Amino acid sequence: MCFRSLYKRKLRTFLTILGVIIGTACIVTMISLGLAVSARFDGMIDDMGDVTIINVYGGNQYMAPAVAGGGASARNQPTVLDDNMITQFNRIPGVVAATAIVSTYGYFKSGKYSITGCQILGISPSAMEALGYAPSQGRLLEMGDKSAAIVGRNFEAQFYKMDNRTYYSERYEQAMQGIEIEPLIDVMSDRINMSLDYRLVYSYESAEENTTLPKIQKLNVMGVLESKDYNADSSIFMDITVVQQMIKDEQKRQQAENESYGYYSGNQNQNRNTGYDRVLVKCKDLDNVRSVSEAIQELGFYAEFPTQYLDSLQSMTQGLQAMLGAVGAVSMLVAAIGIANTMVMSVVERTREIGVMKVIGAKLSDIRKIFLTEAAIIGAFGGCAGVGLSLLLSFLLNNSQLELFQMFLGGMDSGGEKISLITSWLCGAAIGFSAFVGLFSGYFPARRAMKLSALNAIRADM
Amino acid sequence: MDMITLNHIKKIYRMGQERITALKDITLNFEKAKIYCLLGTSGSGKSTLLNLIAGLEKPSGGEIIFNGKHIETMSEKQLALFRQLYVGFVFQSYNLLPTLTALENVTLPLIFRRVPTKIRKKKAMEMLKAVGLENRANHKPSEMSGGQQQRVSIARAFINEPQAVFADEPTGNLDTKTTFEMMDLITGIARNRSQTLIIVTHDTEIADCADVVIHIRDGEVESIENNRK
Numbered sequence: 001m002c003f004r005s006l007y008k009r010k011l012r013t014f015l016t017i018l019g020v021i022i023g024t025a026c027i028v029t030m031i032s033l034g035l036a037v038s039a040r041f042d043g044m045i046d047d048m049g050d051v052t053i054i055n056v057y058g059g060n061q062y063m064a065p066a067v068a069g070g071g072a073s074a075r076n077q078p079t080v081l082d083d084n085m086i087t088q089f090n091r092i093p094g095v096v097a098a099t100a101i102v103s104t105y106g107y108f109k110s111g112k113y114s115i116t117g118c119q120i121l122g123i124s125p126s127a128m129e130a131l132g133y134a135p136s137q138g139r140l141l142e143m144g145d146k147s148a149a150i151v152g153r154n155f156e157a158q159f160y161k162m163d164n165r166t167y168y169s170e171r172y173e174q175a176m177q178g179i180e181i182e183p184l185i186d187v188m189s190d191r192i193n194m195s196l197d198y199r200l201v202y203s204y205e206s207a208e209e210n211t212t213l214p215k216i217q218k219l220n221v222m223g224v225l226e227s228k229d230y231n232a233d234s235s236i237f238m239d240i241t242v243v244q245q246m247i248k249d250e251q252k253r254q255q256a257e258n259e260s261y262g263y264y265s266g267n268q269n270q271n272r273n274t275g276y277d278r279v280l281v282k283c284k285d286l287d288n289v290r291s292v293s294e295a296i297q298e299l300g301f302y303a304e305f306p307t308q309y310l311d312s313l314q315s316m317t318q319g320l321q322a323m324l325g326a327v328g329a330v331s332m333l334v335a336a337i338g339i340a341n342t343m344v345m346s347v348v349e350r351t352r353e354i355g356v357m358k359v360i361g362a363k364l365s366d367i368r369k370i371f372l373t374e375a376a377i378i379g380a381f382g383g384c385a386g387v388g389l390s391l392l393l394s395f396l397l398n399n400s401q402l403e404l405f406q407m408f409l410g411g412m413d414s415g416g417e418k419i420s421l422i423t424s425w426l427c428g429a430a431i432g433f434s435a436f437v438g439l440f441s442g443y444f445p446a447r448r449a450m451k452l453s454a455l456n457a458i459r460a461d462m
Numbered sequence: 463m464d465m466i467t468l469n470h471i472k473k474i475y476r477m478g479q480e481r482i483t484a485l486k487d488i489t490l491n492f493e494k495a496k497i498y499c500l501l502g503t504s505g506s507g508k509s510t511l512l513n514l515i516a517g518l519e520k521p522s523g524g525e526i527i528f529n530g531k532h533i534e535t536m537s538e539k540q541l542a543l544f545r546q547l548y549v550g551f552v553f554q555s556y557n558l559l560p561t562l563t564a565l566e567n568v569t570l571p572l573i574f575r576r577v578p579t580k581i582r583k584k585k586a587m588e589m590l591k592a593v594g595l596e597n598r599a600n601h602k603p604s605e606m607s608g609g610q611q612q613r614v615s616i617a618r619a620f621i622n623e624p625q626a627v628f629a630d631e632p633t634g635n636l637d638t639k640t641t642f643e644m645m646d647l648i649t650g651i652a653r654n655r656s657q658t659l660i661i662v663t664h665d666t667e668i669a670d671c672a673d674v675v676i677h678i679r680d681g682e683v684e685s686i687e688n689n690r691k
Contacts, residue, residue: 004561356557359518360618361546361574364539455518458557 006374009346013378016342020382020434021389023335027328028390028422028430034321036421041314045307050132050229051286054293054305056081056089056279081275081301089281092295094288097130099123100276102243104250106236107200108219110185110192113159114201115169119235122243123280131282133232138188138223145239148222152233155224156187162201176230192219196250215249332434335382336441343375343445347452354449355457364450371446372439379438383431387422390430394420465529465625465658466492466515472523473510473681484510485681488524494625495656497649499672503664507681509630512662516549516628517541529625546575550619552648554631556611558603558618564610565590565599568617575622589617593647609640616648626658633668645671 006013045051058081081100089098102122108115123131125141133140133150141150157175160168171181185192193200197214219236227233281296283289286307293303347354354367397420473485484507492498492515502508513519514526517533526533528548536544550571558567565586572582590596593613603611612632619627629648633641649671652659661672669675670689677684 008561352557353559356553356559357570357574358542359516359545359551359557360571361542361622363542363546363574366574455513458518458553 005346005350006377012342012345016338016378017382017385019335019338020379020438021386023328023332023437024383024386024430024434025389025393026331027325027433028387028426029393029420030324030328031321031426032390032394032420032422033324034317035423035426037317037321038314039421041310041317045310050282051306052283052289053131054281054283054289054296054303056281056296057302057304058275058277058279081277081279085275085299085301086279088299089279089296092281092292094284094292096282096284097127098279098281099127099131100240101278101280102240102247102276103235103278104196104243104247106194106196107198108159108192108194109201110159110190112161113184114162115155115158115160116162116198116201118155118158119231120243120246121235121237122240123237124240127280127282128237131280133228133237134226135223136226138221140223141237141239145222146242147218147220148238149219150223150225150237151187151221152225152235152237153227154233155236156183156185157181158234159184172234176233187221187224192221193217194219196246197253215253332437335434336437339375339378339438340441340445342378343371343442344448346374347371347445347449350449351452351457354452355454358452358454359458368446368450371449372442375438375442375446376435377438378442380431380435382438383434386434387427387430391422391427394422464491465494466490467527468515468524469527470524471511471514471521471526473507473514473519474522483681485514485521488681488683490676490683492626492658492660494658495653496674497652497659497672498661499669499675500660500662500678501664501666501669501675502678506678508662508664508678511678512628512630512660515660516551517544546571546622548625550622550624550627552612552615552619552627552629552632554634556603556608556615556635558611558614560603563600563602564595564606564614567603567614568621571618571622585621586617589621590614592620592651593617608635609644612636612640612644613647616644616651620651620655620657623655624657626660627652629659629661631663632661633663633665641665641668 083100086098086100089095100123104120104122105117106120108118123141125143125145128140128150135150136153138150141148154172154175157172158169160171171184175181193216195214195216199214200216225232225237281292281303283292289305289307293305293308296303357367357370468488468490471485471488473483475482475484488511500508500511510519514521515528515533517526517528517536521534524534528544531544533541533544558564559570562570565583568586568589569582572585577585587596587599590599593616595610595613595617598606598610598614603614606614612635616632619629627648632648633644636644645668648661649659651657661668663669673688673690675687675689677687
């Protein structure tokens with residue numbers, strides 16, 4: 001019956017529903033933009049790898065500016081990132097593990113395949129598991145592993161056959177995109193030579209007689225890591241003391257070589273007492289990260305963690321989302337007024353009908369129900385169509401070639417990402433909400449209908 | 463046995479500052495299963511009297527007792543239930559719902575009484591048959607003549623098997639031939655089912671169909687005429 005009386009006033013019903021459609025589509029599209037942004041944030045956090053790790057940097061250029069009060073005496077002395085300090089980091093509440101990291105670049109060769117530069121990370125074996133590294137093959141580093149190395153997932157992919165035309169590994173590009181590739185060598189069993197000197201792989205003809213030969217050592221791979229983050233996947237891990245020794249040896253060799261040419265080689269002791277360049281501090285969870293990093297800064301170091309810029313970015317997008325939501329809310333309000341107007345007109349128009357229904361035995365609640373149902377139908381219909389419209393809009397936005405528009409809405413990320421994200425709960429909530437708006441705005445007209453005097457209603461001239 | 467009793471009924475309308483007395487001190491009895499006619503000229507107060515008995519308006523004074531219940535003190539809610547259970551209406555201008563078919567219009571009172579769909583359809587069809595409109599069941603009011611619309615309206619008034627049916631100028635919009643058909647129909651059904659029928663009219667010919675004719679003049683009962691002794 002409700003459907004029929006709505007159908008009888010097709011145009012008006014349509015216009016009212018149109019108002020609801022626009023309102024709903026507005027809200028849904030706005031929220032979908034916001035959802036897409038937060039989804040992108042989640043993705044960004046995922047890409048960051050382990051978000052509970054803080055990078056602490058030593059060295060004077062990273063010194064934190066002096067903060068008033070507390071630990072002033074400590075700051076008067078040069079802050080050195082040494083083992084002593086790492087023990088202090090370990091005592092900060094919320095810290096699971098702290099380890100120094102030294103890094104250098106190495107060259108690798110296995111048969112006819114080479115790697116021209118790969119990061120070697122020196123880490124304390126005991127901290128590896130706590131930092132979240134897990135082996136997919138073999139094992140992790142253990143105490144006393146002198147020549148052992150653990151390699152990242154994409155280490156093998158960096159091998160390529162060097163010739164005059166090929167300067168990089170195409171397999172590595174693919175592996176970084178997550179494509180499964182056929183291995184060239186078996187890292188666990190094949191012999192791999194390693195050196196910090198480029199001459200391991202680049203066979204330059206050298207006429208110089210004084211050159212000391214590069215130190216070459218065998219790489220003893222004990223395990224392959226599960227995929228963790230971009231950096232870890234491409235690196236190899238060794239005991240920190242081993243890597244430190246390797247760096248020292250290489251420096252000595254270079255110094256000797258330079259001196260043989262008569263170059264000034266600087267102060268040999270420049271590295272003394274400067275401690276480690278970098279320390280990794282693993283926190284219990286994301287909530288601890290900020291407080292731990294503040295504690296470390298108190299000690300006079302520069303601490304950096306992946307999510308530190310995310311907070312301000314997130315509050316910015318929340319503001320944006322609130323603004324978009326407000327625009328949607330205003331259009332929904334207008335739509336609600338539209339429904340109320342339509343229902344009031346309907347009540348006035350059907351005064352006589354209402355009177356007749358009352359006289360032939362309609363209860364007050366029956367009358368109210370009729371008008372509320374009509375209003376709810378308008379709301380729900382508008383809601384459904386509005387969701388449909390916003391799905392279409394969302395599809396257009398996601399597939400549009402309008403670069404500028406994408407840049408404006410998409411912000412920091414390049415293409416491929418969704419600009420608008422409509423989840424099923426959003427659809428459901430939108431339809432429910434618009435039906436509710438319909439009911440709400442239909443309530444007062446329905447009350448009015450209910451309160452009409454039966455006799456006056458019948459007498460009303462139509 | 464008296465079914466409806468009116469005791470010293472008064473009705474005064476306020477029109478701005480003026481007070482218009484529509485009914486002055488009316489005392490009447492209506493018996494069960496009889497056909498009454500309230501006869502009077504325009505403005506005599508006959509329609510007002512009908513509206514009072516049917517619970518559509520409240521009297522300014524006096525009491526209306528329908529089946530032992532005081533109507534004048536009932537709330538809107540109670541009145542709705544009272545109308546649903548005990549009375550039926552036939553109007554001069556039919557007052558069918560334009561969006562519904564004849565069958566649906568007849569069914570409406572049963573819908574409000576929450577009668578199950580199957581039963582109410584069957585009952586409505588029987589009622590339409592009784593008024594001779596079974597082949598017009600799916601027509602809308604706009605597709606029917608005045609006489610046919612009034613038949614639908616009569617079917618709707620009787621479908622609840624009310625104890626009393628009120629008809630306010632039921633033939634006012636009809637031609638003479640249809641008027642008599644309609645009167646035969648409505649009185650026939652009322653007599654068949656031993657229901658009380660109260661007709662309001664200014665037409666003395668219609669009054670001839672009634673058992674008791676009550677002449678109303680200037681808000682007072684002028685005389686009561688018993689046609690069938």
